[in-house]
Amino acid sequence: MQSRVITDGPSPKHVQLREVLAEMAAHELGPDAAIPSERDLMTRYDVSRSTVRKAIDSLVVDGLLHRTHGKGTFVSRPRLESRLHLASFSQDMRRRGMTPSTQLLGVRADVPPSDVAKSLGLAADAPAWRIDRVRLADGRPIALENGWYPSEPLPGLDRHDLGGSLYEIFADTYGLGIDSAEQTLWGEVADASTARRLDAPIGTALLVFRRVSAADGLPMEHVVSRYRGDRYQIHMSLGRDQLGSDRTATEGKTS
Amino acid sequence: MQSRVITDGPSPKHVQLREVLAEMAAHELGPDAAIPSERDLMTRYDVSRSTVRKAIDSLVVDGLLHRTHGKGTFVSRPRLESRLHLASFSQDMRRRGMTPSTQLLGVRADVPPSDVAKSLGLAADAPAWRIDRVRLADGRPIALENGWYPSEPLPGLDRHDLGGSLYEIFADTYGLGIDSAEQTLWGEVADASTARRLDAPIGTALLVFRRVSAADGLPMEHVVSRYRGDRYQIHMSLGRDQLGSDRTATEGKTS
DNA sequence: GGTACGGTCTGGTACGTACCAGTGATTCTG
DNA sequence: CAGAATCACTGGTACGTACCAGACCGTACC
Numbered sequence: 001m002q003s004r005v006i007t008d009g010p011s012p013k014h015v016q017l018r019e020v021l022a023e024m025a026a027h028e029l030g031p032d033a034a035i036p037s038e039r040d041l042m043t044r045y046d047v048s049r050s051t052v053r054k055a056i057d058s059l060v061v062d063g064l065l066h067r068t069h070g071k072g073t074f075v076s077r078p079r080l081e082s083r084l085h086l087a088s089f090s091q092d093m094r095r096r097g098m099t100p101s102t103q104l105l106g107v108r109a110d111v112p113p114s115d116v117a118k119s120l121g122l123a124a125d126a127p128a129w130r131i132d133r134v135r136l137a138d139g140r141p142i143a144l145e146n147g148w149y150p151s152e153p154l155p156g157l158d159r160h161d162l163g164g165s166l167y168e169i170f171a172d173t174y175g176l177g178i179d180s181a182e183q184t185l186w187g188e189v190a191d192a193s194t195a196r197r198l199d200a201p202i203g204t205a206l207l208v209f210r211r212v213s214a215a216d217g218l219p220m221e222h223v224v225s226r227y228r229g230d231r232y233q234i235h236m237s238l239g240r241d242q243l244g245s246d247r248t249a250t251e252g253k254t255s
Numbered sequence: 256m257q258s259r260v261i262t263d264g265p266s267p268k269h270v271q272l273r274e275v276l277a278e279m280a281a282h283e284l285g286p287d288a289a290i291p292s293e294r295d296l297m298t299r300y301d302v303s304r305s306t307v308r309k310a311i312d313s314l315v316v317d318g319l320l321h322r323t324h325g326k327g328t329f330v331s332r333p334r335l336e337s338r339l340h341l342a343s344f345s346q347d348m349r350r351r352g353m354t355p356s357t358q359l360l361g362v363r364a365d366v367p368p369s370d371v372a373k374s375l376g377l378a379a380d381a382p383a384w385r386i387d388r389v390r391l392a393d394g395r396p397i398a399l400e401n402g403w404y405p406s407e408p409l410p411g412l413d414r415h416d417l418g419g420s421l422y423e424i425f426a427d428t429y430g431l432g433i434d435s436a437e438q439t440l441w442g443e444v445a446d447a448s449t450a451r452r453l454d455a456p457i458g459t460a461l462l463v464f465r466r467v468s469a470a471d472g473l474p475m476e477h478v479v480s481r482y483r484g485d486r487y488q489i490h491m492s493l494g495r496d497q498l499g500s501d502r503t504a505t506e507g508k509t510s
Numbered sequence: 511g512g513t514a515c516g517g518t519c520t521g522g523t524a525c526g527t528a529c530c531a532g533t534g535a536t537t538c539t540g
Numbered sequence: 541c542a543g544a545a546t547c548a549c550t551g552g553t554a555c556g557t558a559c560c561a562g563a564c565c566g567t568a569c570c
Contacts, residue, residue: 012553032430037520048555050305053521061316068427069521070562076426187442187460187484205442205460229442229460267523292550303525308551324551325532513570520563530553538545 006045013047017055020045025064025075034072035065089135089143101139105132105197107158112148112222119212120150120219127151131162134197135225141198142232147223154220166221176220181213188226198228205229261300268302272310274354275300280319280330289327290320348392356394360387360452362413367403367477374467375405375474382406386417389452390480396453397486402478409475421476431475436468443481453483460484 006016021035029035036044041052056073059065067073089100109127111117117124129149134141147166149157153174160169170176190204198204206226213221261271276290284290291299296307311328314320322328348355367375367383377383384404389396402421404412408429415424425431445459453459461481468476 008554014553031432039520050556051554054553057312066426067521068562070519070564072520076432185462185489186487187462187482189444189458189460203444203458205444207440207442207462227442229444232441234440263524269523294550305526306524309523322551323532325534325549327550511570513568515566515568517566518564521561523558523560525558526556528553528555531551533550534548536545536547538543540541540543 006047014051014054014058017041017045017047017051018058021055021059022064025059029075031075033075035075037072099138101136102163103134103136103141104162105134107131107162109151109158116148116222119222120148122150129154129157131166133162137231140231141200141228143225143227144194144197145223145225147221149221150219153218170215170220176215176218178213178215178220180217181211181221183209183211185209187229190226194226198226200228200230207232207234261302269306269309269313272296272300272302272306273313276310276314277319280314284330286330288330290330292327344390344398348397354393356391357418358389358391358396359417360389362386362417364406364413371403371477374477375403377405384409384412386421388417392486395486396455396483398480398482399449399452400478400480402476404476405474408473425470425475431470433468433470433475435472436466436476438464438466440464442484445481449481453481455483455485462487462489 006013006020009016021041025033025035035041035056038049038052038056041047042049045052056065056067060067060073063076065073066076108130110130111125112120112122112128112130114124116128117126120128122128128151131145131147131149133145133147135143135145149166151157153176154170157169160173162169167178170178186208188206188208190198190200190202190206192202194206195202195204205228207229209223209225209227211221211223211225212219213223259271259275261268261275264271276296280288280290290296290311293304293307293311296302297304300307311320311322315322315328318331320328321331344355363385364382365385366372366380367377367385369379371383372379372381375383383406384402386400386402386404388400388402390398390400404421406412408431409425412424415428417424422433425433441463443461443463445453445455445457445461447457449461450457450459460483462484464478464480464482466476466478466480467474468478
């Protein structure tokens with residue numbers, strides 16, 4: 001077989017070589033097979049070793065190849081990456097055959113703490129809605145939510161029924177569809193007031209989510225949710241797909 | 256401030272430079288700030304430009320820096336579009352500019368508990384490898400791993416260096432590429448022995464992952480990892496892709 | 511037979527050089 | 541003064557060289 005020629009052209013040589021090698025790895029060679037040595041490749045394609053190494057480097061970073069010092073460079077088996085698919089609280093609960101409900105603790109307009117204001121892109125003294133809720137499944141408390149929502153794009157939010165999905169209210173009443181979010185998850189231990197709200201002992205393990213959601217690039221929500229670690233689990237499947245694009249499903253689960 | 260000197264030493268120069276730059280980016284500089292130019296760095300640290308570029312390359316790959324042709328190289332704001340790799344403890348730590356390490360607590364062949372045996376598809380009295388490890392970042396304990404691995408497909412596993420990625424050993428030595436996993440996450444509170452291993456107070460909040468991984472449909476791993484909830488966070492970025500199908504990227508993070 | 515030693519593959523590190531290609535401020539020119 | 545040309549930066553590509561270090565194999569030696 002004669003090798004494709006690498007030339008000075010529209011794309012850099014190392015990119016062309018990369019494509020040649022990726023093609024070779026995917027078709028002519030199988031997983032665990034060795035690709036030609038670097039010195040072999042440089043004569044075969046008439047490029048320098050650094051160009052060969054750069055091409056291989058990028059394939060190694062992408063997980064297509066892996067190197068072993070002294071032995072060679074080999075085709076990797078497709079590696080694992082994951083993307084998560086997240087469902088809403090209500091959806092999760094219903095999927096588990098449980099009935100979700102919400103207990104509204106309070107709604108009021110207030111000036112949020114500076115970090116919240118910053119997340120929401122608000123001026124330091126701008127007011128926002130503060131909404132505190134307890135989420136329940138089959139009547140048992142699962143999570144405590146402390147949310148802040150900018151008041152300017154959401155006039156009269158406090159006059160709505162806040163016992164259900166806020167996202168539905170945003171979409172139906174204000175025409176604001178939440179389309180992105182940043183979420184951070186960590187562990188915490190319940191303090192006295194949180195424990196009381198969740199009807200749990202002080203010191204109960206909690207899963208804490210902080211989520212900042214946006215509609216059309218505008219932050220609309222800053223919410224911290226504290227889930228009972230003993231009643232709530234997150235489950236995800238990590239599966240292989242194709243190189244660089246894997247998907248997973250995630251579900252909340254109550255026990 | 257005088258620059259740390261880069262020398263021929265135990266670790267390659269580009270690795271040393273990488274650490275220096277990661278430190279600089281994280282502390283002296285903030286997001287969007289420019290790092291010194293490549294030619295500046297090569298005189299400042301007395302290394303060649305290719306060494307400088309190699310150090311920067313790896314930080315770019317990890318998302319810490321980004322380059323703009325003609326303008327410079329800049330510190331990235333923590334972006335969250337990178338993907339979660341399943342065996343990514345080390346990579347996640349490095350991405351945060353921390354140095355990962357592993358402390359092996361013990362390896363032995365033993366008969367696993369029935370639930371583990373069931374997960375791994377083993378007979379009730381079949382032996383398996385039990386591997387206990389503490390994962391550290393910058394020398395501080397982050398997670399405690401208790402893993403079980405079937406002994407039949409993994410003969411002599413205890414003779415390998417278990418201070419790094421087990422997945423790499425599986426792939427390189429046994430030709431077993433992990434290609435799927437089921438993972439469950441919940442909250443817990445540290446008991447006495449876990450607390451001791453993690454050098455944390457009893458009652459510390461933990462994030463607990465249970466993962467069952469498989470290669471070619473055969474279960475190869477049952478591992479429970481307990482992360483310190485105060486030092487480890489998971490961050491996910493949720494974006495709407497198509498109607499009704501959200502995608503996310505996830506990465507581990509230490510604080 | 512077993513061990514030790516080279517030789518020779520492999521990839522890993524590091525140097526230097528040269529030139530190309532964006533970016534943006536300065537300077538020249540009409 | 542407005543626009544074009546220039547220049548001094550930045551990173552991007554590509555070359556060549558040299559030597560180090562791990563893996564493997566064959567051979568010479570006990």
